[in-house]
Amino acid sequence: MIDLSKIPSPCYVMEERLLRKNLQRIKSVEEKAGVNIILAFKAFAMWKAFPIVREYIGHSTASSVAEAQLAFEEMGSAAHTYAPSYTDYDFPLFLKYSSHITFNSLSQFHRFYPKVVASAGAVKCGIRINPEFSVVETDLYNPSMPGSRLGVTAKNMGDTLPEGVSGLHLHNLCENNSYDLEKTLEVVERKFGRFLTKVEWLNLGGGHLMTHEDYDVEHLIGLLIHFKKKYPNLEIIMEPGSAFAWQTGVLVADVADIVENEGVLTAMLNVSFSCHMPDCLEMPYKPRIRGAYHDPVAGKPTYRMGGNSCLSGDFMGEWSFEAPLQVGDKVVFEDMIHYTTVKTTMFNGVSHPSIGLWTQEGEFKLYRRFGYGDYKNRMS
Numbered sequence: 001m002i003d004l005s006k007i008p009s010p011c012y013v014m015e016e017r018l019l020r021k022n023l024q025r026i027k028s029v030e031e032k033a034g035v036n037i038i039l040a041f042k043a044f045a046m047w048k049a050f051p052i053v054r055e056y057i058g059h060s061t062a063s064s065v066a067e068a069q070l071a072f073e074e075m076g077s078a079a080h081t082y083a084p085s086y087t088d089y090d091f092p093l094f095l096k097y098s099s100h101i102t103f104n105s106l107s108q109f110h111r112f113y114p115k116v117v118a119s120a121g122a123v124k125c126g127i128r129i130n131p132e133f134s135v136v137e138t139d140l141y142n143p144s145m146p147g148s149r150l151g152v153t154a155k156n157m158g159d160t161l162p163e164g165v166s167g168l169h170l171h172n173l174c175e176n177n178s179y180d181l182e183k184t185l186e187v188v189e190r191k192f193g194r195f196l197t198k199v200e201w202l203n204l205g206g207g208h209l210m211t212h213e214d215y216d217v218e219h220l221i222g223l224l225i226h227f228k229k230k231y232p233n234l235e236i237i238m239e240p241g242s243a244f245a246w247q248t249g250v251l252v253a254d255v256a257d258i259v260e261n262e263g264v265l266t267a268m269l270n271v272s273f274s275c276h277m278p279d280c281l282e283m284p285y286k287p288r289i290r291g292a293y294h295d296p297v298a299g300k301p302t303y304r305m306g307g308n309s310c311l312s313g314d315f316m317g318e319w320s321f322e323a324p325l326q327v328g329d330k331v332v333f334e335d336m337i338h339y340t341t342v343k344t345t346m347f348n349g350v351s352h353p354s355i356g357l358w359t360q361e362g363e364f365k366l367y368r369r370f371g372y373g374d375y376k377n378r379m380s
Contacts, residue, residue, distance in 0.1 A: 004330050006364045007252050010271045010353035014249035014337050016052065016360045022211040022244055023056040029210055029217060030057075033224035035236040038080055040206045041067040043241020043338045047074040048367045049357060053244070059099075061206075061239040065090050068097035080203065080237065082128060082169055084150065086112055095119050102126040102169040102203065106152060106162065113164050126167035126203065127152055133187040134172040136207075138283060141174040154191035166200045168192065173207025175242055178220035181208060185227060201235040211243045245338035250290070251276065251353060255329045256308065265303045266315060267325050272307035274314045275350050277336065278343050286316060290332035293320040301325065309348040346375045 007013055030037040038059040047070060054075065062068040062079035071079035078099035085104060086094060091112055094101060101116070101123055103109040109127060116123050130151030134144035143150045151170065172184055181204070189196065196202065209215055224236060257268040273280050280287055288294055289305075296302045297320040304317030325331075346352060352370035359365055 002250070002358045003362070003364075004252060004332070007356070008354050008366070008369070009252050009254045009330070010269075010276070010351070011252045012249060012336060012341050012353050012355045013252060013358050013364070014046065014049065014245070014356075015358045016049075018248040019049065019052060019245065020056075020360075022246060022248060023053065025211050025217065026240070026243060027056040029221060033221045033236075034228060035224055035238055037238045037240065039075070039244055040239045040241030041070065042342065043206070044245040045070065045342050046245075046337070046355065046367070050074045057244075062098070065093045065097070068094055072097040080239065082126075082171075082203075091115055095121060095123060098123055100124045100126060100167070100201075100203075102128050102167070104128050104150060104152075106156070109162060109165065113162070116164070124166045124201070125164050126169050126199075126201070127157075127161070127165055128169045128171070129154075129157065129188070129192055131170055131172055131184060131187045131191060133184060135176060135180045135183070136172070136174045138174075140282060142172075144172045157192070157195075159194065161195055161198060167202065168195060168199055169203040169205065171205025171207065173205065175209045175212075176207050177209065177212075177214075178216050178223055181220070182223055185223070196231050197233060200233065201237060202231075203237040203239065206239045206241050208238055208240045209243050209246065210240065211246045242338040247335050249335075249337040249358075251333040251336035251340070253331045253333065253353075255325050255327055255331060257327060258303075258325060259306070265301075266306040266317070267303045267331065268306045268308065269331060270308055270351070271353060272309040272311075272314055272348075272350050273305075273316055274307055274309050274311045275345050275347050276307075276353055277333065277340055278345070279339055280316055281313065287336070288334040289319050290334055291321070296320050305331065309350050311348070346378055349375050 038061050040061045059077050060071045060075045062071050062081045063083050068079040080100040081098040082102040128151040130153045134142050136142040139145050253269045253271040255267050256270050259266050296318045300320040301324040302318050302320045304315050307314035354369045355367045357365045
């Protein structure tokens with residue numbers, strides 16, 4: 001358990017013990033199913049923790065030059081890269097830092113494949129396919145929504161793959177289970193089965209929340225083994241993001257003030273939902289607070305949580321507590337490492353939370369403290 005007295009506020013704190021627990025499960029799935037599981041930086045890019053990650057997982061996926069370079073420098077391996085579009089300016093850098101490059105469209109492949117050939121490297125090229133199927137209900141996170149810009153549909157793929165395409169990539173899940181993956185594979189076989197015996201690898205993208213306590217890992221392993229038997233030519237790649245850092249850490253905040261308006265009590269915090277927990281407002285979802293009732297309880301002290309930006313909508317609520325909150329009290333938001341830490345902003349110049357690790361030995365290791373210089377240098 002984290003000793004909050006040792007933690008600066010505000011701060012994202014990841015627990016090494018919980019990270020290793022997730023990594024052990026992911027590694028077990030990889031070995032038992034005979035697949036290649038890689039880390040998606042878009043969900044978790046806390047690179048000072050990569051020495052721990054590398055004990056279990058050797059590769060990662062990137063969707064930008066910055067992520068590809070981070071993979072090369074801090075994971076110690078070339079990235080499996082997919083970007084919605086490439087440009088003449090950035091493509092040479094992608095070539096430098098990538099082992100695989102997946103193209104979002106056939107036109108992008110035809111435009112840049114000559115550069116791959118000219119590089120005389122060993123980069124493998126793929127096409128992202130769009131199965132036009134997803135169980136994701138929020139359009140913001142649904143890559144297969146009608147009219148999606150992501151991936152090539154079966155109708156637009158034609159009957160043959162361009163020369164030089166060695167693999168296919170898809171991504172249509174978001175924190176889903178193995179039964180949703182099973183449905184996806186049935187659709188992929190029906191719509192793209194003519195290609196599956198002709199390529200070397202199939203990347204199943206992310207959204208595989210295999211570290212969730214309710215995830216049926218044995219079903220996943222059986223599903224993957226069965227699929228590999230049908231297509232022994234395929235290397236199966238999976239690139240979960242949330243699964244790596246699921247339930248591994250918290251955001252520690254302080255109560256700065258208590259305000260009341262029309263009977264509504266708001267605990268004003270030294271963090272911001274808009275800046276530091278954006279998915280709460282975007283998805284939206286209500287985060288859990290350690291020691292609080294997730295839903296209001298009649299007769300108990302009940303509060304909204306107010307962020308410290310000037311955005312009117314920078315609040316959420318309500319939660320109930322056993323005792324009234326006081327200025328200086330700690331408010332600990334659960335499960336705030338995956339996606340949260342990579343999507344923060346410095347809007348309004350609001351102080352960015354520090355980042356740190358609670359080690360297995362019960363000590364706090366500060367990874368990064370942010371200050372005025374980070375805000376100023378970002379602006380110009």
